[in-house]
Amino acid sequence: MTTSDNDLKPEDFAQAAAEAIKDAQTRGFRDAARVLAAAGLCGICAQEDAGGLALGIAFALPIATEAGKLRLHWPLLENLLVAKALGDSPLAAQLAGGERVATWALQGSLQDGLAGQARGARDCDWVLVADGRGGGALLDLRSIEIQEDEALDPEHPQSWLALDGAEVLAQLDAAAFAALQRDSHILIAGFVNGAAESALATTAGYMSTRVQFGRPLSAKQAVRHLLARMRLQQEASSAGIQRVLDTDEYGRVRATRPVLANALASAAFVLEKSIHLHGGMGFTWEVPLHYALREVRKFDAAFGSGALASQVGRDFIQSV
Amino acid sequence: MHMEKNPAIPDAAAGPAVYRQYARQWLGAHLPAHMRADSVDYRTPTLDECRAWEASMYDAGLAGMTWPKAYGGLGLSLREHLVVNKEVGALAMPESVSSIGKELAGPIIQTVGTEEQKQLFLPRILAMRDYWCQGFSEPDAGSDLARLRTKAVPEGEAWRINGQKIWTSGAAKARYCLLLTRTGTVADKHRGLLMFAVPMDTPGIRVVPIKSIDGKVSFAEVFFDNVVVPDSARLGAPDEGWNAAIRVLSIERATNRMYRAWRFDCELRQLVAACKSDPQLSRLLDDGSYQRRIGDVVGEIDALKGLVEQTVNRMMAGDKIGARGSLTKLYWSECHQAFAGLALALVSHVNPRSSALAQRARKHFTTAYFYSRAETIYAGTTEVQLDIIAQRIMNLPKDL
Numbered sequence: 240m241t242t243s244d245n246d247l248k249p250e251d252f253a254q255a256a257a258e259a260i261k262d263a264q265t266r267g268f269r270d271a272a273r274v275l276a277a278a279g280l281c282g283i284c285a286q287e288d289a290g291g292l293a294l295g296i297a298f299a300l301p302i303a304t305e306a307g308k309l310r311l312h313w314p315l316l317e318n319l320l321v322a323k324a325l326g327d328s329p330l331a332a333q334l335a336g337g338e339r340v341a342t343w344a345l346q347g348s349l350q351d352g353l354a355g356q357a358r359g360a361r362d363c364d365w366v367l368v369a370d371g372r373g374g375g376a377l378l379d380l381r382s383i384e385i386q387e388d389e390a391l392d393p394e395h396p397q398s399w400l401a402l403d404g405a406e407v408l409a410q411l412d413a414a415a416f417a418a419l420q421r422d423s424h425i426l427i428a429g430f431v432n433g434a435a436e437s438a439l440a441t442t443a444g445y446m447s448t449r450v451q452f453g454r455p456l457s458a459k460q461a462v463r464h465l466l467a468r469m470r471l472q473q474e475a476s477s478a479g480i481q482r483v484l485d486t487d488e489y490g491r492v493r494a495t496r497p498v499l500a501n502a503l504a505s506a507a508f509v510l511e512k513s514i515h516l517h518g519g520m521g522f523t524w525e526v527p528l529h530y531a532l533r534e535v536r537k538f539d540a541a542f543g544s545g546a547l548a549s550q551v552g553r554d555f556i557q558s559v
Numbered sequence: 560m561h562m563e564k565n566p567a568i569p570d571a572a573a574g575p576a577v578y579r580q581y582a583r584q585w586l587g588a589h590l591p592a593h594m595r596a597d598s599v600d601y602r603t604p605t606l607d608e609c610r611a612w613e614a615s616m617y618d619a620g621l622a623g624m625t626w627p628k629a630y631g632g633l634g635l636s637l638r639e640h641l642v643v644n645k646e647v648g649a650l651a652m653p654e655s656v657s658s659i660g661k662e663l664a665g666p667i668i669q670t671v672g673t674e675e676q677k678q679l680f681l682p683r684i685l686a687m688r689d690y691w692c693q694g695f696s697e698p699d700a701g702s703d704l705a706r707l708r709t710k711a712v713p714e715g716e717a718w719r720i721n722g723q724k725i726w727t728s729g730a731a732k733a734r735y736c737l738l739l740t741r742t743g744t745v746a747d748k749h750r751g752l753l754m755f756a757v758p759m760d761t762p763g764i765r766v767v768p769i770k771s772i773d774g775k776v777s778f779a780e781v782f783f784d785n786v787v788v789p790d791s792a793r794l795g796a797p798d799e800g801w802n803a804a805i806r807v808l809s810i811e812r813a814t815n816r817m818y819r820a821w822r823f824d825c826e827l828r829q830l831v832a833a834c835k836s837d838p839q840l841s842r843l844l845d846d847g848s849y850q851r852r853i854g855d856v857v858g859e860i861d862a863l864k865g866l867v868e869q870t871v872n873r874m875m876a877g878d879k880i881g882a883r884g885s886l887t888k889l890y891w892s893e894c895h896q897a898f899a900g901l902a903l904a905l906v907s908h909v910n911p912r913s914s915a916l917a918q919r920a921r922k923h924f925t926t927a928y929f930y931s932r933a934e935t936i937y938a939g940t941t942e943v944q945l946d947i948i949a950q951r952i953m954n955l956p957k958d959l
Binding site: 443446447454455457458460463464466467468470471474475476477478479480481482483488493494497498500501504545547548549550551552553555556559 | 576579645827828831832835844847849850851852853854855857858859860861862863864865866868869886889890942944945946948949950952953955956957958
């Protein structure tokens with residue numbers, strides 16, 4: 240596959256991505272990297288010189304959505320974004336090829352000496368952090384003290400990173416880092432929306448077959464209406480995510496924060512209600528809905544649990 | 560037929576960007592200040608002023624975008640319709656006083672009307688020469704039109720109609736009523752429904768206005784007492800008109816007043832601008848809880864814009880919209896109610912010493928708040944939309 244394939248459509252990547260992700264989920268961390276890289280997922284947006292496909296972020300969105308649907312814990316979003324941001328650097332080639340794995344600490348900065356909310360840091364090689372001056376820095380995780388935070392997810396904890404003395408491998412200027420943040424908003428929104436879509440499908444299926452009082456639960460208006468509301472939130476969020484991929488009527492990029500804030504809120508709603516509708520089963524560890532909710536809540540926490548929506552409000556007020 | 564094409568109207572082949580620029584410039588230059596809801600010079604426009612404004616929009620090539628040229632339209636695609644709607648939404652202009660004609664009666668007539676009916680009715684709707692009202696709901700048949708009782712009985716070449724309609728918007732000003740009747744009995748449910756274009760000056764029609772929650776007299780009860788109309792008033796055969804209406808309604812639910820999301824954005828800007836114009840209200844904008852609520856509304860407006868644009872893209876690709884219009888209807892109505900609640904909370908702080916813009920905003924958004932209560936009722940209640948989503952989009956079984 241090359242970038243000269245003008246007929247390529249982003250949605251064409253969904254099925255191949257799903258198969259690779261399912262395969263990766265059966266393997267260890269490093270094996271998973273090789274499988275995902277071999278399927279072209281790690282380098283989907285990386286430059287061709289770096290072994291990537293040099294496709295736009297629109298092509299990464301279906302991959303993120305499938306990752307969300309399948310509740311992938313491996314830091315695929317972070318990896319492919321960092322590979323993109325590194326341009327033609329040899330480091331990008333290592334990420335696209337699955338030899339190295341990078342994550343992203345969504346909070347804190349090099350300047351602060353502390354960063355947090357990094358997924359899978361214990362297993363990764365490198366981590367991207369804000370440099371505190373508008374740009375970003377790629378750090379070698381071997382030079383960093385990692386403290387896992389199991390509060391939201393004991394099986395797949397986020398990490399706090401003490402950055403004093405961290406080795407800087409590469410730097411991103413402010414423009415590149417801002418562009419990367421924008422891309423990350425889109426992919427995280429796609430990931431959580433995918434998680435919601437999958438949970439909703441599971442829940443609707445269960446409600447259609449679970450018989451109580453002689454009829455499937457989906458026959459009950461209260462249940463039907465709740466499921467319809469969940470579908471509405473998920474569909475609207477998805478439409479907003481698709482829209483933000485395009486420039487506005489005047490060729491300007493659209494703001495991604497409103498879309499991400501909406502996607503996080505909608506996904507949390509759908510997942511919480513999915514768990515509720517599963518009844519006692521939904522409260523158990525065996526029903527995997529909680530894994531998806533944990534992923535959504537981890538991203539939500541990384542963006543300040545509602546602080547994103549408040550920032551959207553401030554941005555809007557400022558714009559008037 | 561459309562009058563001589565206004566030479567200022569760009570050729571659609573020039574592309575949507577050219578049409579957008581033209582629409583923006585024309586609307587900005589021609590909308591009178593006193594009709595802008597965000598202006599301190601605003602005063603409630605009269606019906607004649609609204610009619611003149613909409614007629615001038617039509618003359619300028621900003622209405623009837625998708626209607627066939629043969630009946631006065633521009634024969635353009637939904638793409639141009641959306642382009643214009645975005646610009647219409649971006650300005651705080653009055654709502655159309657002829658939406659029933661333009662967005663319901665017109666499309667139904669295009670679908671089932673005879674050639675004579677199309678020639679008679681359609682150009683006059685676009686030119687703002689005739690208003691229409693919608694005679695569907697009845698006291699015992701609101702969401703459930705299967706309980707419709709208004710009866711049409713054939714008498715030679717005519718029909719005799721008896722019954723009562725309610726919640727009929729614009730009945731007092733309408734020249735025609737898009738009237739839904741039944742030819743059989745209530746036991747026939749959705750079978751035997753027949754649609755008419757009934758002149759409102761026909762003997763036997765009585766209009767009793769109803770004052771609504773926003774203090775306006777915008778809808779009415781309409782009584783049909785031995786009203787006799789010629790067969791030429793019939794729109795389609797029994798069942799045909801109603802079946803067409805169902806199809807049109809599902810499309811209209813997704814596409815009518817397509818400007819809404821952009822108008823909500825405009826209203827939010829008006830609200831914030833009004834707050835910024837006043838020292839006391841301006842301080843409220845520093846409050847984190849208001850910032851959060853504004854942020855939530857911005858996110859919902861973005862999602863709504865996405866739903867609308869997705870609908871247009873699907874229709875342009877030849878997809879059937881079907882029940883998906885219910886997603887858009889439900890989302891916009893609840894989004895706007897959330898906004899109206901936020902607006903009311905902010906403008907409740909306005910006092911006699913507040914700025915002129917804030918005073919204006921208080922009047923506007925208080926009315927908007929009360930009017931928004933209707934938005935989850937009309938065009939199919941929230942519960943009806945949820946049923947449609949559950950049944951026709953999610954295919955949730957009601958039984959094993």
